[in-house]
Amino acid sequence: MIGFFILGLILHAAAMAMPAMLRDDRLLNRAVNLLNALALMCSLLFSLNSLLASQPWELRLALPMVGTIPLSCDGITLFFLFTFQLLSLAGSVYAIGYLEQYVKRGIRIRWHLVSFTLLIISMQLVVVVQHALAFLIAWEMMAVSAYFCIVLEKEKPEVRRGAFWYFAATHASALFLYVFFILLHDRTGSWKFADFARQTGWDAGTLTLLLVTGFLGFAIKAGFMPFHAWLPNAHPAAPAHVSGLLSAINIKAGIYGIVRMFIFFPSDRQAFGWAMLAVALVSAIGGVWYALAQHEMKRLLAYHSVENIGIIGLGLAVAWLGRCVGSPDLVALGLAGALLHTLNHAIFKALLFFGVGNVHLYAHTSDIEKLGGLAKALPVTGVVFLIGAVSICGLPPFNGFLSEFLIYKSFFQGGGLMGGHAPLALLVAAVSLAFVGGLAVACFTKLYGIVFLGENRSKFPARFGHEAISSVTVLAGLATLCASIGFVPGAALRLIVPALGEMTGLPETRLGVELIAPLAGLTPVFGLLLAMTLLTLVVKLLVQKKAGVRLRETWGCGYRNVTARMQYSASSFAEELVKLGQPMIGLKLHWKPIADVLPEPRVFKSHGYDQIEQGLWVRLDRAIGRALMLLRWIQSGNIRHYVVYIFAALLIYLVIAFAFVW
Amino acid sequence: MVTFSSNPISWLGFLALAAGAPLLNGIVNILKARLSGRLGASVLQPYFDLMRLAQKETIYSRNSGFITRLAPVVVWNTTAFAVLLLPVGPFPASISFDGDIILLAYLLGLGRFLQILAALDVASSFEGMGASREARFAVFAEPIFFFTFGSLALVTGRFSLQSIISGIAWDKPLFPIFIVVSSISIFFLMITECSRMPVDDPNTHLELTMIHEVMILDASGFDLMLYQHAASLKLLLYAFLVTSLLNPFGWLEPAVGVALVLGVLAVLATCLAAIETLMARFRLVLVPQFLLYATVIGVLNILIFTFSH
Numbered sequence: 001m002i003g004f005f006i007l008g009l010i011l012h013a014a015a016m017a018m019p020a021m022l023r024d025d026r027l028l029n030r031a032v033n034l035l036n037a038l039a040l041m042c043s044l045l046f047s048l049n050s051l052l053a054s055q056p057w058e059l060r061l062a063l064p065m066v067g068t069i070p071l072s073c074d075g076i077t078l079f080f081l082f083t084f085q086l087l088s089l090a091g092s093v094y095a096i097g098y099l100e101q102y103v104k105r106g107i108r109i110r111w112h113l114v115s116f117t118l119l120i121i122s123m124q125l126v127v128v129v130q131h132a133l134a135f136l137i138a139w140e141m142m143a144v145s146a147y148f149c150i151v152l153e154k155e156k157p158e159v160r161r162g163a164f165w166y167f168a169a170t171h172a173s174a175l176f177l178y179v180f181f182i183l184l185h186d187r188t189g190s191w192k193f194a195d196f197a198r199q200t201g202w203d204a205g206t207l208t209l210l211l212v213t214g215f216l217g218f219a220i221k222a223g224f225m226p227f228h229a230w231l232p233n234a235h236p237a238a239p240a241h242v243s244g245l246l247s248a249i250n251i252k253a254g255i256y257g258i259v260r261m262f263i264f265f266p267s268d269r270q271a272f273g274w275a276m277l278a279v280a281l282v283s284a285i286g287g288v289w290y291a292l293a294q295h296e297m298k299r300l301l302a303y304h305s306v307e308n309i310g311i312i313g314l315g316l317a318v319a320w321l322g323r324c325v326g327s328p329d330l331v332a333l334g335l336a337g338a339l340l341h342t343l344n345h346a347i348f349k350a351l352l353f354f355g356v357g358n359v360h361l362y363a364h365t366s367d368i369e370k371l372g373g374l375a376k377a378l379p380v381t382g383v384v385f386l387i388g389a390v391s392i393c394g395l396p397p398f399n400g401f402l403s404e405f406l407i408y409k410s411f412f413q414g415g416g417l418m419g420g421h422a423p424l425a426l427l428v429a430a431v432s433l434a435f436v437g438g439l440a441v442a443c444f445t446k447l448y449g450i451v452f453l454g455e456n457r458s459k460f461p462a463r464f465g466h467e468a469i470s471s472v473t474v475l476a477g478l479a480t481l482c483a484s485i486g487f488v489p490g491a492a493l494r495l496i497v498p499a500l501g502e503m504t505g506l507p508e509t510r511l512g513v514e515l516i517a518p519l520a521g522l523t524p525v526f527g528l529l530l531a532m533t534l535l536t537l538v539v540k541l542l543v544q545k546k547a548g549v550r551l552r553e554t555w556g557c558g559y560r561n562v563t564a565r566m567q568y569s570a571s572s573f574a575e576e577l578v579k580l581g582q583p584m585i586g587l588k589l590h591w592k593p594i595a596d597v598l599p600e601p602r603v604f605k606s607h608g609y610d611q612i613e614q615g616l617w618v619r620l621d622r623a624i625g626r627a628l629m630l631l632r633w634i635q636s637g638n639i640r641h642y643v644v645y646i647f648a649a650l651l652i653y654l655v656i657a658f659a660f661v662w
Numbered sequence: 663m664v665t666f667s668s669n670p671i672s673w674l675g676f677l678a679l680a681a682g683a684p685l686l687n688g689i690v691n692i693l694k695a696r697l698s699g700r701l702g703a704s705v706l707q708p709y710f711d712l713m714r715l716a717q718k719e720t721i722y723s724r725n726s727g728f729i730t731r732l733a734p735v736v737v738w739n740t741t742a743f744a745v746l747l748l749p750v751g752p753f754p755a756s757i758s759f760d761g762d763i764i765l766l767a768y769l770l771g772l773g774r775f776l777q778i779l780a781a782l783d784v785a786s787s788f789e790g791m792g793a794s795r796e797a798r799f800a801v802f803a804e805p806i807f808f809f810t811f812g813s814l815a816l817v818t819g820r821f822s823l824q825s826i827i828s829g830i831a832w833d834k835p836l837f838p839i840f841i842v843v844s845s846i847s848i849f850f851l852m853i854t855e856c857s858r859m860p861v862d863d864p865n866t867h868l869e870l871t872m873i874h875e876v877m878i879l880d881a882s883g884f885d886l887m888l889y890q891h892a893a894s895l896k897l898l899l900y901a902f903l904v905t906s907l908l909n910p911f912g913w914l915e916p917a918v919g920v921a922l923v924l925g926v927l928a929v930l931a932t933c934l935a936a937i938e939t940l941m942a943r944f945r946l947v948l949v950p951q952f953l954l955y956a957t958v959i960g961v962l963n964i965l966i967f968t969f970s971h
Contacts, residue, residue, distance in 0.1 A: 372785075373725075373785070375727050375728070375729075376727060382727075383728075386729075386779075390772070390775060393771070393775065394768065395768055395771055395772040395775060396765060396768050396769060396772060401768060404764075405761060405764055405765075408761065408764050409760070409761050409764075409821070412812070412815050412816065412821055415816050416816070416819055423816050423968070424964065424965075424968060427809070427812050427813060427816055427964065430808055430812050431805045431808045431809050431812060432805075433808075434767070434804045434805050434807070434808040435801065435804065435805045437768070437771065437804060438771075438800050438801035438802070438803075438804040438805070439801050441771060441774065441775055441778075441797060441800065441801075442797035442798065442800070442801055444775075445775060445778040445779055445782070445793065445797055446797070448779060449778065449779050449781075449782030449783070449790075449793065450782065453727065453729060453779060453782045453783040453785075454725065454782055454783065454784070454785035455725055455785040517663065518663055518664070518759065518760060518761075521663055521664030521759060522664065522759075524664065524666070525664055525757060525759075525765075528743075528757075529739065529740075529743050529769075532739050532742065532743065533735055533736060533739045536735045536738060536739055536888075537732075537735045540734070540735055540884050540885070540888070543716060543884045544720050544883065544884055547716075547717060547718060547719050547720065547883060547884065548719040548720070549719065549720045549721075549722065550719060550720070550721045550722070551721075551722055551723075551724050552721050552722070552723065552724065553723065553724060554723040554724070554725055554726075554784045554785055554786045554880055555723075555786065555788075555879050555880055556786065557788060562785075562786075564785065566787050567785050567786070567787055567790060568782070568786075568787050568789075568790020568791060568793070568794065572790070572791075572794065573790060573793070573794045573797070574794075575794075576794070576798050576947075577797075577798050577801065580950065
């Protein structure tokens with residue numbers, strides 16, 4: 001089966017070579033993306049087969065100078081590999097239709113296609129290599145190629161700005177990871193992940209330092225609050241297929257890293273679990289509350305990624321606590337919730353971002369306040385976006401419900417297992433998750449209701465067929481996945497069983513009974529719900545056929561000249577909830593009160609801004625900038641000074657070499 | 663494990679609840695009329711209204727799409743399905759499994775989601791206003807449910823509605839206080855979720871001030887019937903949650919248990935009627951405060967309970 005994976009990599013390489021051969025951008029777009037799709041189908045065959053057969057795979061790559069690099073696919077790697085490949089496949093096919101507009105506008109996409117392919121390859125490499133140096137190289141490849149994917153429209157200043165946020169954040173993440181892995185190497189004398197896991201007898205200080213640097217490094221990538229500021233800036237800058245993949249899989253590399261950390265370290269640090277729980281709760285609540293204040297669709301969805309990463313973090317935190325109290329069942333439950341939510345979030349978030357891409361192609365804006373009534377103009381997008389919105393709110397019978405259900409369950413099971421104040425803390429976490437659910441419903445009814453329902457708020461050209469076949473296929477496929485994981489959860493849970501088995505040491509049969517069977521039992525429950533709903537629908541249609549149906553104007557309380565501009569707007573819909581979040585959620589209002597008898601025309605504007613971004617990171621950046629200004633005199637611009645610096649540096653190295661090495 | 667009750671009475675009980683739901687509305691209405699010195703309509707009036715609506719022609723807004731046509735069906739079915747998870751009297755719930763309380767809350771959430779969308783579907787500013795309020799109050803209402811049933815789940819160590827209820831023991835010290843205060847939380851929740859006074863005024867005729875009623879301004883005929891019936895079913899659902907917290911069949915003779923359930927239902931109906939007669943509707947900005955009080959009651963409740971053990 002590994003042959004398929006290698007074949008996939010060869011096809012990716014062929015896709016990267018395409019730009020050298022094809023002149024026509026339109027043809028090139030199709031060739032590269034189709035080759036990538038084909039490659040991903042091959043490698044999906046490998047990961048799916050290995051997952052279902054619980055067949056780990058390992059290879060030792062002997063390289064000159066560096067030594068052996070272990071590549072291996074254990075259950076955890078396979079699960080993430082599967083998720084990454086599945087969503088990359090969706091992204092590649094979606095890109096075929098989406099990139100067409102750039103070709104039409106004469107924007108060169110060759111380097112974009114190369115970096116997009118490189119991103120897909122490096123995402124897969126990140127999870128496969130089990131060697132710290134190789135991991136860091138793959139991590140950097142992923143970061144840089146994603147940066148080049150984002151800057152497709154680099155002539156726009158907001159794109160350059162958003163991409164820079166990404167670039168800075170991803171390197172802050174890498175900085176912590178360098179410290180993390182070098183420390184690990186220093187303590188274990190090896191670069192191999194397997195040796196890290198074998199190491200015992202950590203001293204308290206080092207362990208704390210490792211946990212903190214590792215978590216910070218991966219949390220910045222994953223977008224936990226308060227390290228989330230790059231997400232809402234980078235996502236709107238990127239083209240839709242890239243922002244979909246950024247949110248669906250790129251940030252999940254951070255989650256993968258945190259899951260790996262579970263294996264590296266002993267399980268006696270409860271404080272770390274509680275800290276993770278706190279960070280995850282802040283991310284979940286803060287993410288969704290900030291999302292509510294946004295007017296730009298991609299920005300809104302980016303904040304929802306922060307929320308969902310928080311929900312995944314809740315499951316991970318419970319799993320960590322489960323290890324501390326020595327309960328493999330609790331570890332399995334928390335981790336199952338986290339991993340399933342990773343897959344689920346990847347699916348519906350890609351679906352939502354691709355849907356926004358279609359909206360953007362049609363209306364040339366993703367400003368919620370300017371849109372409306374799109375369900376009529378974009379029928380397929382209208383339906384699948386609804387499915388995505390219901391799924392992301394965690395509502396049954398779709399996939400989001402199942403992962404949140406597992407996480408709720410882990411809270412209550414953990415509460416029963418742990419003594420002291422733990423049950424209360426976990427109860428608070430469960431209640432907060434319900435609060436997050438309520439806010440998510442408010443946010444997605446706002447998004448879907450304002451954008452897709454009602455009437456157009458501005459004039460769009462009345463043209464149909466703006467849903468490319470490739471995008472319709474992908475969207476329908478992803479929506480089907482949301483529904484089928486929701487209805488038949490047993491199948492999706494099979495994919496995470498190998499990972500759970502490795503982490504907990506529980507046999508598969510036990511996991512099947514404890515974890516899969518209760519959820520698989522939901523299939524007939526949802527089936528009954530669906531049957532009841534269909535039956536009621538049929539009865540309703542029959543009754544209405546007999547009693548008659550008429551079309552009339554909407555009730556305007558007696559007012560006749562209703563226009564589309566009088567509809568409720570997104571800011572009014574969310575206003576009260578956003579106000580309640582003051583001053584945590586920044587909200588700026590621009591208006592002047594009416595003072596004179598004959599008032600001039602007035603303007604009212606409101607926009608949300610990110611307190612953490614502005615108050616913490618931008619301020620920190622300025623402080624660092626000011627501090628570095630003190631060293632400006634070093635950069636004199638005089639070449640003779642630079643020669644002296646080089647000479648001085650050489651001298652210092654020589655002194656060090658003589659004094660310490662010999 | 664998901665258990666579908668093999669006892670036909672469980673399923674018949676569901677039908678009885680569905681059929682009896684409008685009666686509770688009728689009783690509240692007549693009590694309210696009497697308390698304010700009116701004669702009031704017959705207790706069966708809600709049934710007549712529903713029958714009249716079912717026969718009427720349906721009028722759709724020109725602006726509306728598939729959501730408007732789908733939402734009433736989903737709203738009714740999610741509410742009805744939530745009722746299926748309730749244990750009826752001494753009999754097991756029709757469907758029961760570990761964590762069904764979560765499904766119950768989220769099913770109502772799904773219904774709410776579609777209801778809000780249906781309100782936004784007709785491009786009216788009034789209905790958007792109601793939708794926004796519904797979404798806002800739900801944000802504060804849902805945690806109350808989780809607080810109450812979550813703490814009950816922790817205290818009893820069980821996780822399905824049926825086993826939680828049967829795990830409530832009256833002979834243990836502090837349990838009675840705990841249950842009674844929890845019932846108050848649920849009662850607050852009932853007032854909010856079922857759009858009763860002082861959160862929402864079901865009888866107002868001003869579109870600007872309504873919540874639930876304004877969202878269904880453009881619904882008519884069979885659709886409106888489904889909405890109305892779902893609303894009365896929801897009221898009964900919450901009333902039943904309050905009565906079942908007392909676990910009357912766990913420690914009483916069945917006949918006494920039935921009498922107790924009916925008695926508590928009557929008390930709840932009287933409370934609703936009395937509140938609606940005596941109080942004016944809150945200003946909308948006060949509603950979240952009202953719900954936070956209910957949450958705080960829940961918090962104090964669980965704190966007292968855990969620290970005294």
